[in-house]
Amino acid sequence: xxxxxxxxxxxxxxxxxxxxxxxxxxxxxxxxxxxxxxxxxxxxxxxxxxxxxxxxxxxxxxxxxxxxxxxxxxxxxxxxxxxxxxxxxxxxxxxxxxxxxxxxxxxxxxxxxxxxxxxxxxxxxxxxxxxxxxxxxxxxxxxxxxxxxxxxxxxxxxxxxxxxxxxxxxxxxxxxxxxxxxxxxxxxxxxxxxxxxxxxxxxxxxxxxxxxxxxxxxxxxxxxxxxxxxxxxxxxxxxxxxxxxxxxxxxxxxxxxxxxxxxxxxxxxxxxxxxxxxxxxxxxxxxxxxxxxxxxxxxxxxxxxxxxxxxxxxxxxxxxxxxxxxxxxxxxxxxxxxxxxxxxxxxxxxxxxxxxxxxxxxxxxxxxxxxxxxxxxxxxxxxxxxxxxxxxxxxxxxxxxxxxxxxxxxxxxxxxxxxxxxxxxxxxxxxxxxxxxxxxxxxxxxxxxxxxxxxxxxxxxxxxxxxxxxxxxxxxxxxxxxxxxxxxxxxxxxxxxxxxxxxxxxxxxxxxxxxxxxxxxxxxxxxxxxxxxxxxxxxxxxxxxxxxxxxxxxxxxxxxxxxxxxxxxxxxxxxxxxxxxxxxxxxxxxxxxxxxxxxxxxx
Ligand code: BDP
Numbered sequence: 317x318x319x320x321x322x323x324x325x326x327x328x329x330x331x332x333x334x335x336x337x338x339x340x341x342x343x344x345x346x347x348x349x350x351x352x353x354x355x356x357x358x359x360x361x362x363x364x365x366x367x368x369x370x371x372x373x374x375x376x377x378x379x380x381x382x383x384x385x386x387x388x389x390x391x392x393x394x395x396x397x398x399x400x401x402x403x404x405x406x407x408x409x410x411x412x413x414x415x416x417x418x419x420x421x422x423x424x425x426x427x428x429x430x431x432x433x434x435x436x437x438x439x440x441x442x443x444x445x446x447x448x449x450x451x452x453x454x455x456x457x458x459x460x461x462x463x464x465x466x467x468x469x470x471x472x473x474x475x476x477x478x479x480x481x482x483x484x485x486x487x488x489x490x491x492x493x494x495x496x497x498x499x500x501x502x503x504x505x506x507x508x509x510x511x512x513x514x515x516x517x518x519x520x521x522x523x524x525x526x527x528x529x530x531x532x533x534x535x536x537x538x539x540x541x542x543x544x545x546x547x548x549x550x551x552x553x554x555x556x557x558x559x560x561x562x563x564x565x566x567x568x569x570x571x572x573x574x575x576x577x578x579x580x581x582x583x584x585x586x587x588x589x590x591x592x593x594x595x596x597x598x599x600x601x602x603x604x605x606x607x608x609x610x611x612x613x614x615x616x617x618x619x620x621x622x623x624x625x626x627x628x629x630x631x632x633x634x635x636x637x638x639x640x641x642x643x644x645x646x647x648x649x650x651x652x653x654x655x656x657x658x659x660x661x662x663x664x665x666x667x668x669x670x671x672x673x674x675x676x677x678x679x680x681x682x683x684x685x686x687x688x689x690x691x692x693x694x695x696x697x698x699x700x701x702x703x704x705x706x707x708x709x710x711x712x713x714x715x716x717x718x719x720x721x722x723x724x725x726x727x728x729x730x731x732x733x734x735x736x737x738x739x740x741x742x743x744x745x746x747x748x749x750x751x752x753x754x755x756x757x758x759x760x761x762x763x764x765x766x767x768x769x770x771x772x773x774x775x776x777x778x779x780x781x782x783x784x785x786x787x788x789x790x791x792x793x794x795x796x797x798x799x800x801x802x803x804x805x806x807x808x809x810x811x812x813x814x815x816x817x818x819x820x821x822x823x824x825x826x827x828x829x830x831x832x833x834x835x836x837x838x839x840x841x842x843x844x845x846x847x848x849x850x851x852x853x854x855x856x857x858x859x860x861x862x863x864x865x866x867x868x869x870x871x872x873x874x875x876x877x878x879x880x881x882x883x884x885x886x887x888x889x890x891x892x893x894x895x896x897x898x899x900x901x902x903x904x905x906x907x908x909x910x911x912x913x914x915x916x917x918x919x
């Protein structure tokens with residue numbers, strides 16, 4: 317667990333310089349990097365962009381599919397005026413595990429390819445001089461790691477990733493690297509939670525710092541006016557006539573903390589927050605005590621050339637597509653996204669179901685990818701896995717808790733919950749994570765097709781349900797789709813008859829669709845069939861009041877492993893991989909722009 321994961325800011329006390337650009341890169345199939353002295357840095361590698369996944373730059377398959385250790389290295393300069401500060405290198409993400417060296421000295425290691433970590437390099441750097449950083453990264457998949465999979469060695473000695481999940485194992489330094497200079501004993505974390513009254517809002521804040529006798533907190537509106545102040549490491553900021561953060565109508569305040577040592581300011585941190593509450597009541601999802609009906613997508617961080625790299629340009633386009641189509645939410649399937657995504661969502665008023673990379677915890681579902689037909693939670697690997705899982709939930713909540721856009725935490729995607737062996741794991745995990753979020757946002761996970769109302773043993777855990785259902789595609793497809801609809805209704809009737817009074821959001825459903833393939837009457841893979849499948853689901857959603865959201869799979873086509881179920885990736889996108897609409901996009905736009913935000917409120 318990281319001590320603090322504050323997003324880097326620049327002010328009088330804090331410097332932030334990006335170490336993005338071309339790094340030197342080497343594959344290390346023989347595991348000889350240290351022996352060769354690569355930890356001391358190297359200049360003779362392949363020139364590799366950061367942030368990026370290395371895979372799709374290469375023209376030979378051994379390089380693209382490379383699984384094992386690989387190294388990055390570059391020089392960086394630490395100015396003299398950074399002396400006296402703590403010097404950190406912050407990695408936005410390294411897939412999936414990393415060891416960081418500076419000037420040949422091992423600084424730290426980290427596991428988890430979708431969350432940031434900070435290396436304190438203060439004692440290793442030379443001030444006023446060039447320094448060298450080297451990072452050994454490893455992208456193997458294991459059952460006791462997140463996301464889950466296997467690494468196999470082929471007869472020719474090459475290693476291969478066998479994911480138990482349906483997205484390509486894009487690897488590398490996928491997010492920005494920052495060189496930071498921050499106060500040695502400064503602020504390392506803060507949190508907020510909210511109470512909304514008639515014409516006032518209370519922001520409960522608390523600041524964690526390594527020293528300092530006091531904190532001055534202030535809240536500043538979008539016009540730059542200070543609207544509330546307080547003193548103390550924790551306390552309340554009270555705003556009269558507050559402007560609330562609303563769905564698709566965001567208002568952001570700047571929260572600013574000054575850390576004092578006696579009367580002297582020794583650190584400052586500022587961030588943007590939104591005044592809003594979220595809660596689940598009966599089968600309603602409430603934002604600011606008002607009912608909200610979710611529409612949006614499951615997504616991926618995925619684009620051509622740079623793979624899973626965060627790309628501000630792609631994100632700008634995706635946000636615009638979501639706004640155009642009338643979406644108000646998405647799930648960060650199947651891992652926490654780059655921090656800038658949440659900042660964007662905060663600004664645009666889009667709700668996020670934030671998901672930890674606990675995906676592939678179900679071997680039968682991954683069978684088409686090579687998984688085994690046994691209960692995942694019977695495996696002896698779950699002990700080690702649990703530790704990593706909890707660690708990553710800790711870090712995800714730590715990192716994202718202050719974003720107004722974050723509506724809920726998704727703790728798994730499609731785990732195998734159909735056997736009793738899952739229950740102790742869930743009990744422990746849900747208990748251990750109950751108090752991590754100061755806002756106590758709802759916790760949930762997606763239920764795979766096999767985990768029906770009747771079959772899942774873990775229905776008591778989520779605060780609301782996310783259902784991934786594929787009638788019309790993986791079963792009862794094509795002309796049989798009417799039976800698919802009947803089956804879906806039969807399952808929902810069971811939920812309805814039960815005494816469960818919680819909302820259901822459909823977090824996945826869809827049809828692979830080849831853009832440009834038209835057929836009358838429709839046929840699977842055609843643009844017409846994708847619309848028919850969405851129409852079928854929407855008919856069903858409109859008939860059950862406890863369904864409070866629809867997030868078809870996926871916003872855009874994305875890359876997966878190659879296989880006989882995939883034609884250059886997963887084609888369930890409503891948009892193509894280069895972010896152009898399929899016909900279904902126009903259909904959904906018509907529906908979603910007409911649906912009121914509080915659709916089904918009070919029902
Ligand atoms: C679901 C998974 C998702 C897949 C999708 C599909 O959650 O990752 O991409 O199926 O098969 O089971 O399209």
